[in-house]
Amino acid sequence: MASPKSDIPQGTLDLLILKVVALGALHGYAIAQRLQQISRDVLQVQQGTLYPALHRLENRGLLVAEWKLSDTGREAKFYKLTRKGRAQLEHETASWQRLAEAIGLVLRTADGDPS
Amino acid sequence: MSGWLRRLVRRQQLEHHLDAELRDHIERQVADYVRGGMSDAEARRQARMSIGGVEQVKEQCRDARGTMWAEQIARDVAYALRQLRRRPAFWSTVVITLVVGIATTTTMFAIVNGVLLRPLPYRQPDRLVFITDVGFRGVYLEMRQRMTTLDVGAFMARAPMSLTGRGEPVRLDVVLTDARLFDVLGVGALLGRRFFAGDVQPGAPPAVLLSHGVWERRFGSDRSIIGRPIMLNGVAHTVLGVMPPDFKFPANREISLPLVINPADQIDLWANGATMIARLRPGMTLAQAQQEVHTIVPPLRERFPWRMPADFGQNATAAPLAETLVGAVRPTLLVLFASVIAVLLILCVNVANLLLTRGLSRERELAIRAAVGGTRARLIGQLILESLTVSTLAGILGIVASFALLRLTISLLPSDVPRIQDISIDAWVLAFALGVSVVTGLVFGVVPAIRVTRTGLRSPLTVGGAAPLHVAERRASRILATIEFALAVMLVVAAGLLVKSLRNLLTVDPGYRVEQLVTANIAPPLQRYREPAAHVRFVGEVLTRLRGVPGVQSVAAGYAAPFVGIQPGSVFAIEGRPDPATKSGDWASADVRTFVSPEYLPLLGIRMLEGRTFSDVDRAAAPRVAIVSRSLAGAYWGTSSPIGARIRLPGGRDTPWITVVGVAADIKWNNLGEERNWASGAPVAGFLKTLYLPLAQTPYVDNNGVRVLLRTTGEPERIAANLRAVVHALDRDTPVSDIMAGQAAIAASVARPRFTAFLLAVFAGVALFLGAIGVYGVLAYAVGRRTQEFAVRLALGASGRDLLGGVLSEGARLTLAGVVLGLIGAFIATRALTRLLFGVAPADPGVFAAVGLLLVTIGIVASYLPARRAMRVSPLAALQSE
Numbered sequence: 001m002a003s004p005k006s007d008i009p010q011g012t013l014d015l016l017i018l019k020v021v022a023l024g025a026l027h028g029y030a031i032a033q034r035l036q037q038i039s040r041d042v043l044q045v046q047q048g049t050l051y052p053a054l055h056r057l058e059n060r061g062l063l064v065a066e067w068k069l070s071d072t073g074r075e076a077k078f079y080k081l082t083r084k085g086r087a088q089l090e091h092e093t094a095s096w097q098r099l100a101e102a103i104g105l106v107l108r109t110a111d112g113d114p115s
Numbered sequence: 116m117s118g119w120l121r122r123l124v125r126r127q128q129l130e131h132h133l134d135a136e137l138r139d140h141i142e143r144q145v146a147d148y149v150r151g152g153m154s155d156a157e158a159r160r161q162a163r164m165s166i167g168g169v170e171q172v173k174e175q176c177r178d179a180r181g182t183m184w185a186e187q188i189a190r191d192v193a194y195a196l197r198q199l200r201r202r203p204a205f206w207s208t209v210v211i212t213l214v215v216g217i218a219t220t221t222t223m224f225a226i227v228n229g230v231l232l233r234p235l236p237y238r239q240p241d242r243l244v245f246i247t248d249v250g251f252r253g254v255y256l257e258m259r260q261r262m263t264t265l266d267v268g269a270f271m272a273r274a275p276m277s278l279t280g281r282g283e284p285v286r287l288d289v290v291l292t293d294a295r296l297f298d299v300l301g302v303g304a305l306l307g308r309r310f311f312a313g314d315v316q317p318g319a320p321p322a323v324l325l326s327h328g329v330w331e332r333r334f335g336s337d338r339s340i341i342g343r344p345i346m347l348n349g350v351a352h353t354v355l356g357v358m359p360p361d362f363k364f365p366a367n368r369e370i371s372l373p374l375v376i377n378p379a380d381q382i383d384l385w386a387n388g389a390t391m392i393a394r395l396r397p398g399m400t401l402a403q404a405q406q407e408v409h410t411i412v413p414p415l416r417e418r419f420p421w422r423m424p425a426d427f428g429q430n431a432t433a434a435p436l437a438e439t440l441v442g443a444v445r446p447t448l449l450v451l452f453a454s455v456i457a458v459l460l461i462l463c464v465n466v467a468n469l470l471l472t473r474g475l476s477r478e479r480e481l482a483i484r485a486a487v488g489g490t491r492a493r494l495i496g497q498l499i500l501e502s503l504t505v506s507t508l509a510g511i512l513g514i515v516a517s518f519a520l521l522r523l524t525i526s527l528l529p530s531d532v533p534r535i536q537d538i539s540i541d542a543w544v545l546a547f548a549l550g551v552s553v554v555t556g557l558v559f560g561v562v563p564a565i566r567v568t569r570t571g572l573r574s575p576l577t578v579g580g581a582a583p584l585h586v587a588e589r590r591a592s593r594i595l596a597t598i599e600f601a602l603a604v605m606l607v608v609a610a611g612l613l614v615k616s617l618r619n620l621l622t623v624d625p626g627y628r629v630e631q632l633v634t635a636n637i638a639p640p641l642q643r644y645r646e647p648a649a650h651v652r653f654v655g656e657v658l659t660r661l662r663g664v665p666g667v668q669s670v671a672a673g674y675a676a677p678f679v680g681i682q683p684g685s686v687f688a689i690e691g692r693p694d695p696a697t698k699s700g701d702w703a704s705a706d707v708r709t710f711v712s713p714e715y716l717p718l719l720g721i722r723m724l725e726g727r728t729f730s731d732v733d734r735a736a737a738p739r740v741a742i743v744s745r746s747l748a749g750a751y752w753g754t755s756s757p758i759g760a761r762i763r764l765p766g767g768r769d770t771p772w773i774t775v776v777g778v779a780a781d782i783k784w785n786n787l788g789e790e791r792n793w794a795s796g797a798p799v800a801g802f803l804k805t806l807y808l809p810l811a812q813t814p815y816v817d818n819n820g821v822r823v824l825l826r827t828t829g830e831p832e833r834i835a836a837n838l839r840a841v842v843h844a845l846d847r848d849t850p851v852s853d854i855m856a857g858q859a860a861i862a863a864s865v866a867r868p869r870f871t872a873f874l875l876a877v878f879a880g881v882a883l884f885l886g887a888i889g890v891y892g893v894l895a896y897a898v899g900r901r902t903q904e905f906a907v908r909l910a911l912g913a914s915g916r917d918l919l920g921g922v923l924s925e926g927a928r929l930t931l932a933g934v935v936l937g938l939i940g941a942f943i944a945t946r947a948l949t950r951l952l953f954g955v956a957p958a959d960p961g962v963f964a965a966v967g968l969l970l971v972t973i974g975i976v977a978s979y980l981p982a983r984r985a986m987r988v989s990p991l992a993a994l995q996s997e
Contacts, residue, residue: 028136029143048167051137052175059179067132072143077136
């Protein structure tokens with residue numbers, strides 16, 4: 001059995017989803033499209049891993065879903081950030097930035113300080 | 116949790132939504148691709164590919180929902196049940212095997228639970244103790260007054276009494292109980308009242324308590340019996356009360372009379388017995404009680420009117436009551452229980468091997484399920500759940516079966532097993548059975564599940580026929596078969612030892628002729644035959660009339676008969692030696708003293724080694740004579756002859772001297788193995804020292820009755836009716852009881868070892884069969900999987916013989932490993948049998964060697980059959996089938 005490739009760590013995918021959904025309610029396909037655009041094809045998001053992640057976040061109460069009539073004339077499942085999800089997003093973003101800065105600092109120091 | 120529960124309940128709807136959501140995604144993707152210029156079909160293909168496996172995604176979404184495991188269990192149980200229906204032959208074999216194992220284990224546990232584990236039916240039973248190794252009424256009175264750690268009560272089993280005036284006279288088992296015993300045990304009467312202090316005073320009116328059983332059987336549950344008299348041994352006794360159904364009198368007796376102790380009667384006080392049961396007083400420990408017993412009992416030696424052994428009371432102690440009651444059967448029951456567990460383990464291993472080999476042929480199914488989104492953990496869980504479903508099903512059927520099996524087993528249990536009435540299937544037994552079912556399912560399910568999924572997930576979907584066995588799988592099933600064989604070896608060794616021990620026991624010569632011997636007890640009522648002369652005349656008349664009965668060769672009478680009932684021994688003085696009555700000498704003692712008619716020794720076929728046997732000359736007025744057994748002669752006269760020596764029974768200077776006129780060969784009185792002292796229960800090395808005296812010279816008569824012995828020419832059983840008719844024609848109120856054939860009496864004495872050996876032999880047989888099946892199964896399966904390999908080897912020039920040899924040697928290795936492991940295990944485990952063995956060491960080389968040989972042979976036979984199939988592989992057919 002082929003194990004699903006997730007080229008980005010799971011926590012990161014969750015963070016990106018929260019970020020995308022923070023701008024407004026979106027259905028799964030739209031989220032996938034936005035992720036693709038935002039990451040400009042640098043990050044390869046396997047679409048197969050998107051839905052389990054959505055369900056997981058819904059299950060944890062970070063997202064809430066609603067079935068609404070969509071542009072296609074069919075009902076689609078729209079995901080929206082909950083208050084808990086927004087708090088989580090802020091917290092995650094902050095800690096991600098701290099981590100990124102720390103890593104950047106380490107890399108810069110290692111490069112620029114030969115002594 | 117409510118959300119979780121809602122999600123679980125709304126599973127269908129969620130499932131529907133999940134489907135719709137993914138479909139929506141794909142449709143949008145398709146629309147985008149089509150807009151980008153793709154053909155519709157191509158767009159659809161691309162869209163499906165971009166999402167990966169739809170089923171896999173769904174599976175992962177379900178996983179993410181968190182209700183997975185509960186849903187899965189429901190689905191897997193349903194799946195497992197579908198599996199059962201799809202392969203009924205295979206699974207019914209498995210279920211039946213397990214039902215047998217679980218039912219047997221449950222039954223055995225019910226017995227262990229009832230006899231060994233369940234608390235005694237008294238208030239705070241763990242506070243009850245038994246006073247061992249000292250049992251005199253004088254000692255009891257002293258302890259009752261002086262012990263500060265214990266509340267002491269006492270009882271005394273006595274000979275049965277005749278109940279007359281209510282139809283045919285019957286004998287009832289009697290126990291004498293002190294009023295204090297009821298306080299100690301904490302029980303009262305169901306109807307009427309129990310004994311109180313006034314009832315056990317000397318001179319109190321005769322009274323009796325009935326057990327619930329006797330009240331139902333003999334008195335038709337008549338409530339008005341309370342306060343009314345019943346005739347026991349011809350004396351009216353007032354019924355004071357009926358005891359509750361769950362209360363058994365000590366020693367399982369039917370009625371109880373007051374244990375009357377007269378403190379003024381020094382002989383009664385220091386010669387007669389009392390068995391003591393006590394309760395630890397609040398705050399006292401067993402150790403403190405034991406300490407106090409050690410302090411109080413030994414000095415009482417000085418209070419006896421005669422000299423007691425120097426070590427009197429040294430071994431007296433307080434022991435937990437439950438332990439005293441069941442200690443003797445504990446080794447037997449534990450050995451049987453361990454054997455049942457071993458059989459169950461073998462069953463599990465067998466089933467595990469079945470699943471393993473069958474599981475390997477399910478690898479396609481497993482590969483498909485893995486491909487549609489099952490992870491390995493998920494598949495393992497599913498296979499284990501399959502096993503658990505099967506074992507639970509088998510457990511439920513097994514519990515049902517164990518009700519019937521338990522009833523059968525109880526009817527087979529030797530009657531000397533204590534607490535038989537406490538055996539039943541209670542909540543503990545049910546819990547145990549269910550626990551065993553689950554554990555069984557895990558034991559036989561886990562290994563195959565892990566092994567099978569390893570292959571199943573590895574083998575590609577394209578594999579058409581049977582794949583060659585992987586080394587690991589073959590090793591697993593070989594190890595299982597080896598363990599199985601080793602367990603079988605252990606059981607067969609244990610059974611072998613017990614059977615050999617039983618054979619040793621049965622070949623012991625009891626010293627008298629057992630064949631066509633019938634004994635019975637007759638108890639002439641004392642109110643008519645209190646005088647020894649009248650009593651002897653009545654017995655003589657019975658014997659005369661019996662001689663005339665067709666089929667009766669000879670008749671005799673005596674107060675004791677071997678293996679049906681013996682009399683207590685007696686101390687005696689020997690003329691010319693220091694007089695023990697004056698405390699300056701020691702009493703000689705006989706373990707058995709019995710009065711017998713002249714025909715007694717010849718009828719039993721007991722050889723006279725010296726002197727003469729009794730004859731009609733030895734009547735009441737004639738000089739007193741005695742015959743001693745060889746062991747008694749050896750103990751007091753050494754190698755010199757006792758003929759002509761004179762002895763005297765206790766009773767003062769007026770008791771007549773008795774002349775020894777003969778020495779008789781020894782016989783076994785009670786037990787073909789180790790004999791025990793009648794009073795103390797202590798083991799006696801060799802034979803019981805016996806003193807025979809003429810019945811005509813008996814100085815007293817008691818209620819115990821006399822044993823009639825008949826040597827018959829025809830069927831012993833047919834004598835019974837005649838016997839009753841003869842006795843009742845002479846006296847209607849004389850009960851005839853305990854009619855028993857000689858062989859039956861001996862058989863009853865070995866009932867317990869016979870039962871143990873029988874059950875263990877059955878278990879061993881089953882184990883042996885399963886072990887052989889196990890070896891056969893593993894090899895047969897391996898041969899089946901290797902057909903193509905064999906075909907190739909044959910085509911390349913290997914001979915059938917080579918293949919036969921290869922498979923045979925694999926079987927032999929497996930068998931040998933099992934046998935060696937099993938023998939080592941048996942060497943360690945059979946030590947637990949030591950107390951059950953007679954004349955066999957637990958590591959008896961003969962048994963070990965025989966079992967080893969037998970099992971190696973069986974193993975090789977079991978591997979020969981598959982090996983022969985390997986030899987007959989047709990290379991052409993096998994290769995073509997590919």
